[in-house]
Amino acid sequence: MADGRPDFDVHDQRLARAAWSRIAEPGDEVAGALVAALGPCEALDWLYGTLSSQEPAPGAVLAGLGGVGTPRARERLRRATARWAVRATEVDPRRELRVLDRLGGTLLVPGDPAWPTALADLGPASPWCLWVRGALPPDLGARSVALVGARACTEYGRTVATDLAEGLAARDFVVVSGGAYGIDAAAHRGALVGGAATVAFLAGGVDRLYPAGNADLLRAMVEAGGAVVSEVPPGSVPSRVRFLLRNRLIAAASTATVVVEAAWRSGSLSTAARAADLGRPVGAVPGPVTSMASSGSHRLLRDGAVCVTDVDEVADLAGRVGADLAPAHASPCLPEDDLDPVARRVLEALPVRSGAEAGSVARAAGLAPDETRGALGLLELQGLAVRGPAGWRRGARGGRARVGAPDPDAAAGPAH
Amino acid sequence: MADGRPDFDVHDQRLARAAWSRIAEPGDEVAGALVAALGPCEALDWLYGTLSSQEPAPGAVLAGLGGVGTPRARERLRRATARWAVRATEVDPRRELRVLDRLGGTLLVPGDPAWPTALADLGPASPWCLWVRGALPPDLGARSVALVGARACTEYGRTVATDLAEGLAARDFVVVSGGAYGIDAAAHRGALVGGAATVAFLAGGVDRLYPAGNADLLRAMVEAGGAVVSEVPPGSVPSRVRFLLRNRLIAAASTATVVVEAAWRSGSLSTAARAADLGRPVGAVPGPVTSMASSGSHRLLRDGAVCVTDVDEVADLAGRVGADLAPAHASPCLPEDDLDPVARRVLEALPVRSGAEAGSVARAAGLAPDETRGALGLLELQGLAVRGPAGWRRGARGGRARVGAPDPDAAAGPAH
Incomplete structure (x- = not known):
């Protein structure tokens, strides 16, 4: 110079x-x-x-x-x-590019085919460039989920993060996170197990795989077709300000952001806030209210984040409309689910063991005798009621009432 | 006749x-x-x-x-x-009134001073009368919370229900529930411990304290100034339909309804639905997503229920505007919380053990030398920075960075 x-x-x-x-x-x-x-x-x-x-x-x-x-x-x-x-x-950027080159990395600038165009939503706060080890999946941001949370996570949070990431990977979502201990690491690991690329945005230079305890994990991510990325050049140290600013990249590079487990002041809440600023969907995984480790997630839920409890719901949050909607939860299908209200009431009024005359069943059900007889015929056809020597009782398929009536015998008394 | x-x-x-x-x-x-x-x-x-x-x-x-x-x-x-x-x-209602009288109970009809006027919101589905053992707290519905949930609850749900009920009782809320095993019983017990009246709406007649295992609890509630109530006369058995219809009374008699722990098809979800139909606030307590016992609560959260995690938040949901707002959660207050961005950045760039010249600190912080010197003076006054023989380092009050920087030493290197 x-x-x-x-x-x-x-x-x-x-x-x-x-x-x-x-x-x-x-x-x-x-x-x-x-x-x-x-x-x-x-x-x-x-x-x-x-x-x-x-x-x-x-x-x-x-x-x-x-x-x-x-x-x-x-x-x-x-x-x-x-x-x-x-x-x-x-x-001297040539010197820093030589360091990156020795690590097998690539510098990306806007306009490069692999540049994540989703970052443009950051406007004037867009990064100048990205220092990348590994390969950014094409069109990052179109089908990616940020899974973030506390470093000081519990075994619960770790399990949930791993499971969600593995399920998302199996659905071809890129899992994006921050490479930190705790939830971040669990998310990256789950994605690796799920066999998909996963991306970490670091707060410091990509020459230092920080934190050191995650260096092997971060290297494995690069080798598995994912990437470790930073907006600051090799040699840069991670600082608190850089961690917080780095969070905007995680939010912008992801279709949706999910906070898996976060305490009241977790830095991951800032990632959620940036995602919300960008108009990206934000989800939060609930946890026990007795666990301070989930208090930040619950704070987000009170502030309007979507409650997500499994990979279907996360995919629903992030997925393309119509393609990834969460299925309605399957419930055990019981024969009595399809009954009309009169038949259901008659079924309930039927004794389980003894038998009852139709008139007594009608009285217990609070129904007219002709209505009751009609319903009994219908229930008999379905195997839900049987006519024995002592009168009508429940059939083998009639099961036990589930909601609100723990003891069907009590509900099937002969009167009132 | x-x-x-x-x-x-x-x-x-x-x-x-x-x-x-x-x-x-x-x-x-x-x-x-x-x-x-x-x-x-x-x-x-x-x-x-x-x-x-x-x-x-x-x-x-x-x-x-x-x-x-x-x-x-x-x-x-x-x-x-x-x-x-x-x-x-x-x-013959005279016969049923004699049964009630022998139990020390009272029949309430609309217009009676103790009639809960909040039930009028049910319109044509209002009960004809209420068969009451004990005493309904005056103006029930003005300051009452329904705590409901699964009979098959977990120890977690039981603990949360008990704690919430005790806290609500201490704040003079009447705890309303259904007298069932599980969450209902825990809620009634917590309210008794908290020293306030608590009310159970039963699906059957008040002559049979159902379920039998809760008879002592229900009697204790009556003796403690609360009440056990039914819309059907003595001698009526609880049936599934009556359980579901009973839920509308719990919802209508309560200022707000909170589902503490509920599985996917819990009957308590119908209470929440009735409360929502009536325009009453509905809250749900989250739990571990790994627990099927909370899947119904999470379903409610996805459907728009308010996430409540402690008694302050429940009181906020149900309380009179302005009187019971949940306090902002207290957070540990750290000296660096009040710093402006420049001073914070300088503090972060300061080494913890060794010392650094102001120019080196400026470079690490990415700040101009004069800005850095000004901030160092400020930090010194607050005890956050000290000047030693080897240069500037963190003061005793400077603590460790918490968010995103697990290792302040790494963030305080001499350069970049």
């Missing part, structure tokens, strides 16, 4: 975007406005120019920052420029 | 209503239309008249049944009359 100008080609769009991903923190609105106004190359060119010779601020940028020539816009740009200066003098 | 006329005074409103509660099953729409048109006494008088001499159907009744003179209305009334005939010839 001579005389304040970098020695890489700022007019190479890939290099310029890679450089911006180092210079400006994710979500830097001023950098977003600058690049939106000038494009990444011209924006970088202007930055280096003004760092060496105080070039005037471009009007289009100031307009994006709150009005041409307003003191507030100029001041925001001045402060941002000061913020970018240190990193701008040090950055 | 001579010549088909009863030997009790059909023009005594209490006796007439008591008789109707024996003659017509709960929810009998034709009886409802008849009594609505003529009043209970005239309706009974007409019934006995037509049973002995085929009196013509009153026009007002036929109107209520679908039009004066239409064949359908005449046919409905004819069938109903046949249905009522057997019981009408046998009923």
Whole structure:
């Protein structure tokens, strides 16, 4: 870098975007406005120019920052420029690309075939580029579910996350998460078991597989056709701010976001909030109210998230309309389910063991004798009632009443 | 009973209503239309008249049944009359009132001071009268919560029901339920422990405390100032239809209905449905998705019930606006919660053990040097940062980052 100008080609769009991903923190609105106004190359060119010779601020940028020539816009740009200066003098995207290349990774920029177009919904907060190890599944965001939750999860949350992920993978959904301990790791593992690609968005550089205890899992994901992705270049450390900003990528890259298990202040709630901001469906898995580990999920349910309890319901939340609707839950089908109200009432009034005359059955059922006789004939045809020497009683198929009547004998007394 | 006329005074409103509660099953729409048109006494008088001499159907009744003179209305009334005939010839409400009296009970009819006016929301499906053992708390329905759920509940459901009921009782809510095993019993018990009146609506007569295993509990409720109530007279057996119809009384007598634990086809879901029909708030307590015992609660949550996890949230659901709002959940308050974004970012970039120069901190935080120096001064004042011989590091009050950064050391490296 001579005389304040970098020695890489700022007019190479890939290099310029890679450089911006180092210079400006994710979500830097001023950098977003600058690049939106000038494009990444011209924006970088202007930055280096003004760092060496105080070039005037471009009007289009100031307009994006709150009005041409307003003191507030100029001041925001001045402060941002000061913020970018240190990193701008040090950055060399070619060096970081060499690190990525040694890891077998790829830099993606908007317009590349594998770029997830769903990220465009982030508008000016879109990432400059994505540093990718492995392969992003094509059209990520069209059929993907973010499964997120607490690092400090319970065995319950871990089991549910694994099962949901495995089921989603079997239905060809990409499972997206954050690669962290707890729910994230369980989700990635379940997807691997289900045999589908799964994607982790990291808060730090993809050269450090963070957290270290998940390094083997993250490597296995890359080898299984999935990807480990970051918007910050190799060498970047995960920080709290970056974790929170990273969450917007998980939300934007997923058709729907499901919080599996989260305590009251879990970071995964911010992923759900970003998904809701983007108009994406948000689900939450309930848990015991006695478990503080589910209090954040319940908070989401009170705030309007959809209660999801199995993979069908998650697929319903995320799936294409009509293709993945949750089936109506199957219930045991009992012969008496199809009876009309009169026949049902007669069936209930029938004794199980002893026998009763039709008149006594009518009185117990509160029905007219002719109605009762008609219904008894019908029930007999269906095997639900039998006529014995002592009168009418329930047939072998008549079963026991289930709802509200634990003891059919009590409900089948001879009177009233 | 001579010549088909009863030997009790059909023009005594209490006796007439008591008789109707024996003659017509709960929810009998034709009886409802008849009594609505003529009043209970005239309706009974007409019934006995037509049973002995085929009196013509009153026009007002036929109107209520679908039009004066239409064949359908005449046919409905004819069938109903046949249905009522057997019981009408046998009923003697004076005998049933003597049974109630021996049990220390009271018959309530609309207009009595203790009659729960909230039942009027049931319209033509209102009960004719209530057979009560014990005392109905005044103005039932104004501050009462139905806690309902499965008989086959789990230890989890039982614990939650008991705790909610105890908390509601302590807040002067009447706990209403159905006196059954499982969730109902746990709710009544919790209310007794909480020292408040609790009310059970039974499906059968109040002379039989059903189920037998709960007889002691139901007696204890009566003795503790609560009540055991039925719309059918002593001697009536609980039947499946009566259980389902009884549920409308629980829903109508309660300000809100909460399903604590219910499987997919639990009868308590019908109580929730009736509450929703009446425009009453409906809550459901979530449970583990791995527990089939909560699948009905989760179904309700998907259908729009409010997720309730503690007594504050139930009181919020049922309480008078402004008086019982659930408090915002308390969260541990940490010093860094109040920091502005710049100071927070600087705090995160600070090493925990070693020290770092301000320039290195600025670079790690992605901030301008002057911003960083300003923030460091602020953090020092709050004890969150200290300046040592090796440079800046976190102060004793700086704690550890909680969300998304399990290892602050990793987030506090010297660069990027």
